[in-house]
Amino acid sequence: MNDLVIRAHGLRKNYDGSPALRGIELAVPRGSICGFLGRNGAGKTTTVKLLLNLLRPDAGEIHLFGDPIQSEAAAVAARRRIGFVSEEKQLYPYMTVRQTIRFVRPLFPGWRWDLETKYLEIFQLPEKKPVPKLSKGMRTQLMLLLAMARGAELLILDEPTDGLDPAVTEEVLQALAGLAAADGVSIFFSSHHLAEVEQIADRVCLIDRGQVVIDGALDDLKMEYRRILLVFSADAPAAVAALSGVDHVRTRGRTASLLAHGDIEATLDRARQLQPESVEIHPVTLKELFLDYVKEA
Amino acid sequence: MELRINFLSGVPIYLQLMEQIKHAVETGAVRAGEQLPAIRKVAEDLAMNPNTVVRAYRELERDGMLDLRHGSGVYVSASRTNAAKTAALERAGGILAEALDEVAALGLTEAETRRVFESELAQERERARPARRRT
Numbered sequence: 001m002n003d004l005v006i007r008a009h010g011l012r013k014n015y016d017g018s019p020a021l022r023g024i025e026l027a028v029p030r031g032s033i034c035g036f037l038g039r040n041g042a043g044k045t046t047t048v049k050l051l052l053n054l055l056r057p058d059a060g061e062i063h064l065f066g067d068p069i070q071s072e073a074a075a076v077a078a079r080r081r082i083g084f085v086s087e088e089k090q091l092y093p094y095m096t097v098r099q100t101i102r103f104v105r106p107l108f109p110g111w112r113w114d115l116e117t118k119y120l121e122i123f124q125l126p127e128k129k130p131v132p133k134l135s136k137g138m139r140t141q142l143m144l145l146l147a148m149a150r151g152a153e154l155l156i157l158d159e160p161t162d163g164l165d166p167a168v169t170e171e172v173l174q175a176l177a178g179l180a181a182a183d184g185v186s187i188f189f190s191s192h193h194l195a196e197v198e199q200i201a202d203r204v205c206l207i208d209r210g211q212v213v214i215d216g217a218l219d220d221l222k223m224e225y226r227r228i229l230l231v232f233s234a235d236a237p238a239a240v241a242a243l244s245g246v247d248h249v250r251t252r253g254r255t256a257s258l259l260a261h262g263d264i265e266a267t268l269d270r271a272r273q274l275q276p277e278s279v280e281i282h283p284v285t286l287k288e289l290f291l292d293y294v295k296e297a
Numbered sequence: 298m299e300l301r302i303n304f305l306s307g308v309p310i311y312l313q314l315m316e317q318i319k320h321a322v323e324t325g326a327v328r329a330g331e332q333l334p335a336i337r338k339v340a341e342d343l344a345m346n347p348n349t350v351v352r353a354y355r356e357l358e359r360d361g362m363l364d365l366r367h368g369s370g371v372y373v374s375a376s377r378t379n380a381a382k383t384a385a386l387e388r389a390g391g392i393l394a395e396a397l398d399e400v401a402a403l404g405l406t407e408a409e410t411r412r413v414f415e416s417e418l419a420q421e422r423e424r425a426r427p428a429r430r431r432t
Contacts, residue, residue: 033346173344181337181347199304202346219309219349272406279401283307 003030004066005154005186006051011060013046020046022210024060028188028203033180035197035218036190038207039294044190045087047207048158051188052084065153080108083147085140087158091131097142098127101149110151119145119175137168144172148179155179157189161196169193173200198286208294218286225284228258228268230276243270248292259284259292298327298334302343310345314353319384322362322373333363333371 004027011024021043028034038044049055051062053075062069064078092100101120105111120127123141126134134142140160147155155176161169177200179185191197197204204221206214214221225247230240236256241249245267248259256276260267264281272279298321302313321327336354340347354371357363364374400410 032348170344174341177344177347178337178341181340181350195305200344200346202348219311219352222307222309269407277404280398281401285305285307287305288307 004028005030005064006034006188007063007066008047008051009061011047011050011062012058013043013050013055014058019210021050021057024207024210025212025215026205027215028186030186031180031184032203033176033187033201034189034203034205035201036188036205036207037192037194037197037290038190042207042294043210044207045158048156048190051156052079052082081153083150083152083155085143085147085155085157085160087162091139091142093132094130096128096130097125097134100131100142101127101146104146104150108150112149112151115179116145116149119148122171122175137164140164141168141172144175148175148185153185155185155187155189157187159191160189161191161193169196176200194285194287194290204286206290206293213293214289221286221289222283225259225261225289226264227282227284227288228260228264228271229278229280229282230256230258230271230274231278232256232274232276237274239274240271243267243274245270259288300339300343302345304345311349311352311356314339314350315356316387318353318357319362319387323384327373329373331373333373335370 006026006028008024008026011021011026012019013021024043024047026047036044036047046055050057051064053069053072065081067074067078069075069078092103095103101116105116119141123138123145125138125142125145131139131142140163144157144160147157160176161172164172173196176187176189180187189201198218201218203216204214204218205212216224228246230236232254234254236251236254240246240251240256240258243249243258245262245264246258246260250257258267258271268279268281298318300314300317302310302317304310306313318327318333327333333354334342336347336350339345339350354363354365358365362374364372366372397410400413405413
C-alpha cells in the first residue's frame with residue numbers, strides 16, 4: 001500500500017463550530033481514476049481544499065505521493081506535481097486562449113507540448129478568442145488542457161464536467177482516460193454525475209455528512225453488493241430489518257428490498273427462513289448504492 | 298470487433314469486456330494470432346478506465362484466450378479450444394443463473410431447487426443412455 005498518491009487519515013474540519021468533515025479516510029493508488037461522490041454539502045470541496053493545502057485541517061493528516069503535508073514547503077512541492085481544476089474555473093479574463101497557454105507554459109518545466117497540441121486539436125479551442133467569450137464547456141476544456149499539459153502526476157478535478165453537454169463530456173472523459181492510460185496519471189475527481197463516474201472511474205469514494213460511507217474498487221463493489229427483492233404473502237415481517245449482512249432495507253406492503261453485501265448466499269439463506277413467496281437477486285448500480293447510502297436517515 | 302459496454306447495468310465493466318471479447322473470438326470476428334486494440338486505444342475510444350481494460354485482458358490471458366506480449370501488444374492466442382471451452386462454461390453459468398432466477402420466483406427453497414436440478418440431471422442421463430445404445 002506504499003504507492004498511494006493520496007492518503008488521508010482522520011481528516012476533521014469545523015466551520016464556525018459545526019463539523020464539515022468528521023474523520024475522512026482516503027487512499028488513492030497511483031494510476032487509478034477515483035470518483036469522489038457525495039451530496040451537496042457532504043464535504044467534497046472542503047476535502048479537495050485540504051488536499052491542496054488551501055485550508056488546514058483541524059485534525060488528521062494528509063500524505064501526497066507518500067510524503068506528509070505538514071509544512072507550506074511540503075505542500076508547495078506536492079502541488080508542483082498536481083494539476084488542479086476548481087469548481088469556479090477561474091482564468092485570466094483579459095487574455096485569449098493562446099495568451100493564457102503562453103502565460104502558464106513557462107511556469108512548469110515539465111510542460112508537455114505534445115499534450116498541448118493534442119488537446120488544442122481535440123477540444124478545437126479557438127486560440128484567438130478572449131477567455132470571457134468562451135462557452136462554459138470551452139473554458140473547462142482550457143482549464144483541463146492547462147492541468148494536463150503541465151505534466152502533472154496527479155489531477156485533482158472538482159466537478160470537471162459540470163454544465164457540459166454530452167458530446168463535450170465524452171471528449172473530456174476520453175481525454176482523461178487517454179491520459180491515465182498513456183501517461184499513468186492518477187485522477188481524483190468529484191462529480192454529481194454518477195453515470196460518468198461509473199464509466200471512467202476504477203475506484204469510488206462516497207462521503208456523506210463528512211464521513212466516508214463507501215470506498216473501494218468499483219467493479220469489486222458491483223460484485224460484492226446485491227439487491228435482494230422479497231415478496232411475502234402478507235406484509236413484509238419486521239424481522240427483515242434485523243437480517244444480518246443487510247445494509248439497507250425498504251419495505252412497501254408485501255415486498256422488501258434489501259441492499260446486501262459480503263456473503264450474499266448466507267444472507268439469502270437467512271432471508272429464506274422468513275418464508276418469502278419469492279426471492280430475486282439483482283446487480284446493483286452505483287446510483288442505487290449512492291441513493292441507498294446517502295438518502296437514509 | 299465492436300465493443301459496447303453498458304456502464305449502467307450494474308454488471309462489472311471488466312466482465313462485460315471479457316464477455317464481448319470472448320464472443321468476438323467465438324464468432325470468429327477476431328481469430329487466433331490477430332492483434333486486439335491496445336489498452337490505451339480501448340480506454341480512449343470507449344472513454345473508460347485503462348485499469349479496467351488491463352483487468353479484462355489479464356483475466357482472459359489467465360483463461361488462455363489472450364496472449365499479452367510485453368511491448369508488442371495483445372494477441373488472440375493460438376489455442377482456441379481451451380478458450381471455446383471457457384466460454385461454453387461461462388455461458389452455461391449464465392443460462393443456469395437465469396433458470397435459477399426463474400425457479401426462485403416460483404417460491405422454491407434452495408433445497409427443493411437442488412432436488413429438482415439433480416433429478417433433471419439424472420433424467421437427462423437416463424434419456425441419453427438408450428439413445429447411445431441404439432446407435
